[in-house]
Amino acid sequence: MGGYAPWNADVAQQLVARLSGLEGAMLPVLHALQEEFGYIDSAAVPLIADALNVSRAEVHGAITFYDDFREGPPPARIIKLCRAEACQALGCESLVAELARSRGIVVDQHGAADLVVETVYCLGNCALGPAALVGDQLIGRLDAPRLMALCDGAAPARVQELPPGAAGRAAP
Amino acid sequence: MSAATTRVFVPVDAAALSVGAEAVACAIAAEAAARGLCVDIVRTGSRGMLWLEPLVEVEVAGRRIAYGPVAAGDVAALFDGDFLAGGAHPLHLGPTDALAWMPRQERFTFARVGVTDPLSLADYRAQGGLAGLTRALAMAPAEIVEAVRASGLRGRGGAGFPTGIKWKTVLAAEAERKYIVCNADEGDSGTFADRMLMEGDPFVLIEGMAIAAVAVGATQGYIYVRSEYPHAARTLRRAIVAAERGGVLGASVLGSPHAFRLEVRVGAGAYICGEETSLLESLEGKRAIVRAKPPLPALAGLFGQPTVVNNVLSLASVPWILAHGAEAYAGVGMGRSRGTMPVQLAGNVRRGGLIELAFGVSLRTLVEGFGGGTLTGRPVRAVQVGGPLGAYLPEHLLDTPLDYEALAAVGGMLGHGGIVVFDDRVDMAHQARFAFAFCAKESCGKCTPCRIGAVRGAETMDRIIAGEDRPANIDVLRDLSHLMTDASLCAMGGLTPMPVMSALTHFPEDFDPPALSAAAE
Ligand SMILES: Cc1cc2nc3c(=O)[nH]c(=O)nc-3n(C[C@H](O)[C@H](O)[C@H](O)COP(=O)(O)O)c2cc1C
Numbered sequence: 001m002g003g004y005a006p007w008n009a010d011v012a013q014q015l016v017a018r019l020s021g022l023e024g025a026m027l028p029v030l031h032a033l034q035e036e037f038g039y040i041d042s043a044a045v046p047l048i049a050d051a052l053n054v055s056r057a058e059v060h061g062a063i064t065f066y067d068d069f070r071e072g073p074p075p076a077r078i079i080k081l082c083r084a085e086a087c088q089a090l091g092c093e094s095l096v097a098e099l100a101r102s103r104g105i106v107v108d109q110h111g112a113a114d115l116v117v118e119t120v121y122c123l124g125n126c127a128l129g130p131a132a133l134v135g136d137q138l139i140g141r142l143d144a145p146r147l148m149a150l151c152d153g154a155a156p157a158r159v160q161e162l163p164p165g166a167a168g169r170a171a172p
Numbered sequence: 173m174s175a176a177t178t179r180v181f182v183p184v185d186a187a188a189l190s191v192g193a194e195a196v197a198c199a200i201a202a203e204a205a206a207r208g209l210c211v212d213i214v215r216t217g218s219r220g221m222l223w224l225e226p227l228v229e230v231e232v233a234g235r236r237i238a239y240g241p242v243a244a245g246d247v248a249a250l251f252d253g254d255f256l257a258g259g260a261h262p263l264h265l266g267p268t269d270a271l272a273w274m275p276r277q278e279r280f281t282f283a284r285v286g287v288t289d290p291l292s293l294a295d296y297r298a299q300g301g302l303a304g305l306t307r308a309l310a311m312a313p314a315e316i317v318e319a320v321r322a323s324g325l326r327g328r329g330g331a332g333f334p335t336g337i338k339w340k341t342v343l344a345a346e347a348e349r350k351y352i353v354c355n356a357d358e359g360d361s362g363t364f365a366d367r368m369l370m371e372g373d374p375f376v377l378i379e380g381m382a383i384a385a386v387a388v389g390a391t392q393g394y395i396y397v398r399s400e401y402p403h404a405a406r407t408l409r410r411a412i413v414a415a416e417r418g419g420v421l422g423a424s425v426l427g428s429p430h431a432f433r434l435e436v437r438v439g440a441g442a443y444i445c446g447e448e449t450s451l452l453e454s455l456e457g458k459r460a461i462v463r464a465k466p467p468l469p470a471l472a473g474l475f476g477q478p479t480v481v482n483n484v485l486s487l488a489s490v491p492w493i494l495a496h497g498a499e500a501y502a503g504v505g506m507g508r509s510r511g512t513m514p515v516q517l518a519g520n521v522r523r524g525g526l527i528e529l530a531f532g533v534s535l536r537t538l539v540e541g542f543g544g545g546t547l548t549g550r551p552v553r554a555v556q557v558g559g560p561l562g563a564y565l566p567e568h569l570l571d572t573p574l575d576y577e578a579l580a581a582v583g584g585m586l587g588h589g590g591i592v593v594f595d596d597r598v599d600m601a602h603q604a605r606f607a608f609a610f611c612a613k614e615s616c617g618k619c620t621p622c623r624i625g626a627v628r629g630a631e632t633m634d635r636i637i638a639g640e641d642r643p644a645n646i647d648v649l650r651d652l653s654h655l656m657t658d659a660s661l662c663a664m665g666g667l668t669p670m671p672v673m674s675a676l677t678h679f680p681e682d683f684d685p686p687a688l689s690a691a692a693e
């Protein structure tokens with residue numbers, strides 16, 4: 001996370017132009033903008049509306065409907081904590097309580113803090129809960145010490161990058 | 173070169189990675205290099221025994237020997253114990269295919285998951301892949317559809333609608349353009365089979381979609397993957413590139429006159445996008461508000477064109493059916509539930525993971541036999557079957573067989589096959605409250621019973637939990653549940669009463685706990 005480019009209308013215009021030919025281009029365009037800038041600047045709305053030939057209201061409607069899209073710069077770090085049933089069965093709510101007790105962190109509260117812990121419902125890791133997602137890295141069997149370490153900025157493990165069709169090889 | 177190269181298998185499944193599989197793979201590579209040994213580390217999906225992850229396998233004399241759960245810190249000791257030759261070590265489990273979980277399963281759809289390199293098309297072919305598509309290309313469209321119908325395959329996304337009948341409708345529809353849409357939104361808590369399949373054997377999904385395309389005359393497909401699955405989306409994109417290069421996708425499917433192109437689209441954090449019409453709205457780039465049916469998506473789906481919308485598991489079951497014959501698939505199962513179901517054991521369970529077997533097995537066999545009871549070692553009090561809209565069942569209903577009709581008969585549903593286990597510390601009134609709160613949060617807002625009813629339901633549960641006029645509030649709860657069941661436009665509002673009412677029916681003591689007032693004294 002972090003390392004987003006500052007908002008730039010020209011770059012945004014290029015991203016939008018590159019994807020606008022897709023069928024149903026709205027979500028791909030919004031994702032691409034958010035990947036580049038970390039959020040969707042309000043100045044992007046007319047660009048998208050023009051390129052996709054829809055009203056600004058429709059663009060704004062799409063941005064606000066989906067939880068993933070942000071309308072302002074993101075905090076430096078985001079921990080997505082699963083609070084759905086299978087993780088409830090393994091005590092995810094006690095992690096929420098622990099965050100509040102020992103760190104004063106209120107889940108889903110976006111303030112000036114550079115760290116936000118957000119609720120998500122299921123990360124597909126329900127047999128190894130409680131689960132969390134940091135960037136693209138899924139975390140299983142999360143406990144309070146590990147969560148606090150993540151809050152302190154500990155790196156989640158490296159994400160696997162597998163080249164297509166190639167097995168990893170190691171030889172002397 | 174010292175000895176011959178030994179093949180070592182380490183999963184790249186996201187669940188395995190979530191407990192350190194990547195560090196284990198790196199440690200094995202480093203340790204082998206330091207000792208001057210030749211290893212070929214093959215990354216695979218997960219075998220489904222998630223409590224054993226990271227599960228490392230070594231190929232010894234053509235057989236795979238399992239070690240697990242392996243931590244990076246165990247790796248040096250594994251080499252000391254000569255694990256490359258299947259040597260003894262406290263983590264040594266024996267041959268993988270003989271582990272207690274494996275021989276009892278019938279792995280049709282998940283045959284290759286955990287076995288092969290998910291992105292090697294050559295491995296896929298070598299392990300029986302593309303046989304179904306090859307056969308389909310030699311058949312008339314109506315014959316393919318008939319094979320799927322005769323297999324008895326029902327939609328694995330939740331509604332259980334016969335897949336062959338859906339395809340028949342799309343085949344019969346006249347249109348310039350038709351679509352195959354794969355529902356990979358897998359939002360139900362307690363489910364991860366779609367994810368494991370997409371990460372562990374993406375080609376079988378691609379093949380299933382290609383067969384669907386050939387069968388109904390579609391030329392474009394989309395896989396709508398939830399954004400919570402970045403790893404699955406990445407694997408699928410790479411697999412699609414490999415399938416295009418290998419001639420499976422593109423202007424000519426395996427040299428035939430059929431063109432089929434496939435694209436991954438990523439959702440944006442809305443549970444309702446799993447509902448098929450909401451998903452179509454989302455693919456079209458709109459707010460994902462549920463559409464009224466009719467028209468059926470099969471007739472007027474994506475961009476108004478005839479569209480097959482199927483779950484990942486439904487589509488991924490088709491290659492097996494075409495390759496082995498409809499009778500072979502229909503030959504296992506019970507009643508009107510034919511074939512196999514990939515069951516997902518989750519929550520507070522000692523041995524959680526994915527089990528594929530024929531319908532008819534009891535919940536007890538799954539939870540107690542495969543699962544070994546709770547992780548905490550406490551008694552099982554409730555299981556929720558079928559996701560957040562599914563029923564909470566008490567221990568005495570665990571003898572219910574896995575079967576669409578049998579589960580409906582006890583007031584539940586199979587849904588997408590997730591089973592979430594809770595121990596005796598669960599508070600069922602809180603679970604009922606959560607069901608409403610979840611519905612309120614995820615409702616698309618189109619209809620009042622769901623949008624307002626869910627909010628009212630959560631408030632009513634708050635009063636019940638606080639001990640305010642319980643009998644009257646429980647009446648309100650019942651009325652509200654009836655209203656939501658009868659008057660909601662889709663199953664989001666329509667089924668939210670299922671977890672609520674099952675909790676009230678089977679665990680009434682949690683809705684009227686004398687302990688509450690006693691404890692306050
Ligand atoms: C609220 C709601 C959420 C749903 N979520 C999913 C989902 O995540 N995945 C899925 O395949 N089907 C889901 N469904 C079912 C779909 O609407 C639809 O029945 C299914 O995609 C059809 O495919 P199938 O026949 O292969 O199951 C959901 C339905 C509802 C009402």
Ligand code: SF4
Nearest residue numbers: 616618619622662665
């Ligand atoms: S039941 Fe809920 S989710 Fe379904 S259409 Fe109505 S408001 Fe939308």
Ligand code: FES
Nearest residue numbers: 082087123125126
């Ligand atoms: S319920 Fe938490 S990962 Fe599925």
